Amino acid sequence: MTRSTGGLGQLAATYLLRRGHRVVGHARNEQRAADMRRDLPEIDDVVVGDLLNLQETQVLASQINVLGTFDVIIHNSGEYGLPDAEILNANSLSPYLLTSLVEPPQQLTYLTSDLHLGGDLKLDELRTGGTRVNYHDSKLHLATLAMAIGRRWPDCRVNAVAPGWVPTLMGVHNGPYAPDDLREGYMTQTLLAEGADPVAQFEGEFLFQREPESRVHRAVRDIDAQEALLDAYAQRTGVPLPRN
Ligand SMILES: NC(=O)c1ccc[n+]([C@@H]2O[C@H](COP(=O)([O-])OP(=O)(O)OC[C@H]3O[C@@H](n4cnc5c(N)ncnc54)[C@H](OP(=O)(O)O)[C@@H]3O)[C@@H](O)[C@H]2O)c1
Numbered sequence: 001m002t003r004s005t006g007g008l009g010q011l012a013a014t015y016l017l018r019r020g021h022r023v024v025g026h027a028r029n030e031q032r033a034a035d036m037r038r039d040l041p042e043i044d045d046v047v048v049g050d051l052l053n054l055q056e057t058q059v060l061a062s063q064i065n066v067l068g069t070f071d072v073i074i075h076n077s078g079e080y081g082l083p084d085a086e087i088l089n090a091n092s093l094s095p096y097l098l099t100s101l102v103e104p105p106q107q108l109t110y111l112t113s114d115l116h117l118g119g120d121l122k123l124d125e126l127r128t129g130g131t132r133v134n135y136h137d138s139k140l141h142l143a144t145l146a147m148a149i150g151r152r153w154p155d156c157r158v159n160a161v162a163p164g165w166v167p168t169l170m171g172v173h174n175g176p177y178a179p180d181d182l183r184e185g186y187m188t189q190t191l192l193a194e195g196a197d198p199v200a201q202f203e204g205e206f207l208f209q210r211e212p213e214s215r216v217h218r219a220v221r222d223i224d225a226q227e228a229l230l231d232a233y234a235q236r237t238g239v240p241l242p243r244n
Contacts, residue, residue: 001074007168009076012186051094061101070105072193085131091138107157110146113139126232148226150204153244
């Protein structure tokens with residue numbers, strides 16, 4: 001699970017560990033990895049790399065592959081309130097690179113947001129080395145990427161999850177107004193990972209609080225848009241999506 005030293009990632013990791021599952025966490029640097037091992041001593045391992053940095057992300061992919069093939073990977077990456085270039089790297093290009101470079105698991109989940117509705121794919125920015133990709137755009141990228149991967153890799157169960165506006169550090173960035181339930185913010189991706197709850201029947205869905213969300217940007221389910229995004233990612237990163 002990427003980005004799991006705090007927020008929804010840490011809550012999901014904690015829940016899964018308490019239920020007896022093996023979990024590998026991810027931290028941005030060695031200090032935060034040590035913090036995570038201290039906070040969650042049952043954790044199997046912690047991989048290290050700052051998702052703001054695409055070279056570190058590529059090294060992170062190699063670290064993950066050394067550990068073997070995973071049953072489930074949760075792409076929990078998401079920065080808010082940073083300059084566009086950093087949002088683009090952390091929220092969009094890094095999850096794409098990890099998806100392409102890490103041995104495919106049986107299940108993939110991508111954390112997106114209802115704010116994706118205000119986003120634009122901005123494919124020309126991706127293709128031409130531009131950086132004007134904001135949080136809304138990046139979350140549209142992830143939801144569209146999730147549906148593209150689900151279609152391209154039929155042996156992998158893929159979903160996008162919007163956690164709601166919940167009171168994590170990110171959720172209180174603009175003030176203490178987060179209206180949604182914190183527990184629901186991590187249970188959908190956690191129950192998908194466990195596989196026993198009825199939510200685990202879903203595949204190729206955009207989920208909110210364990211149910212399919214009807215208000216989804218039209219690009220997300222548009223196959224031409226999905227393919228154009230994959231092409232733009234390959235052009236931008238030099239890393240094509242492998243066949244699975
Ligand atoms: N909270 C909400 O209301 C909300 C709403 C919609 C969508 N989401 C999405 O849900 C996901 C989880 O969000 P959250 O609310 O848990 O966020 P959060 O509160 O900001 O999460 C904080 C965690 O992210 C880690 N992190 C931040 N930047 C990192 C980087 N570059 N590399 C590695 N780790 C990094 C932090 O590490 P350090 O401890 O080292 O700082 C910390 O552990 C995100 O994808 C977000 O976009 C959240």
